[in-house]
Amino acid sequence: MADRSSDRGPPDALQNRFHSERANKERQWQLVFTKYTVNPLQPDEFLNLLHRAVLVPRKKYSEPQTESQEIGWNTTPLVPLDRTDRRFYFPRRITEITIHGYPAPRGEKS
Template sequence: MSGNEKLDTVHQNAIHIETIRKEQRHQRLHTEFSINPRRKLHILPDKPMSRKPPEVIEENSDFIEAFHKARQEPTMKYTMPMTESQEIGWVSAPLVSSNRSDRRLNFCRTSTDITRHKESALRSGS
């Protein structure tokens, strides 16, 4: 059948039935729900004029553990970077230990007679 011809009611119904069967084949019923640990929680306070006692919420240790794990930095959560952008800066430890007395790697600000003269000229505004 070419794209220019109109489908009659029988063919449209057959296509609709096939679509429904495909959707039902891949459908799953989810019965377990939990709070997303990567989402910030907003706890709303009670109304100021309400007289009922506040609800006591039980502590769920699995949720708290998942929440803390989601808040960790990526190097603590994973052994290797998960994306290519995480590869940049993944190893944050310095390659060479810092030694302030080593003149090869430590470039402290030094001043000479010429630089002191120029600094004083800049400070005075002339």
């Protein structure tokens, strides 16, 4: 069985002329916009859109929009912080290990 692409010869001149004429007519009616401006009748709407695009998701939406936004969406603590309650408040403490990284060996210096 012969390959179909080899059976066809080069496109004929009439077809080429038809395709070029059609492409020219399509280009004639095609509008290409290269300059974009703000609508002079409603400039505030555009500015509000720009200001909203800069906001973080927590200020844009009342609820998370994706699964990954659910993590950390509610940042208010469930229990109020009470510095006198030792169960929930663990202040940093200064010890030998935290000052120097590792305790220095005690004894004679070499």
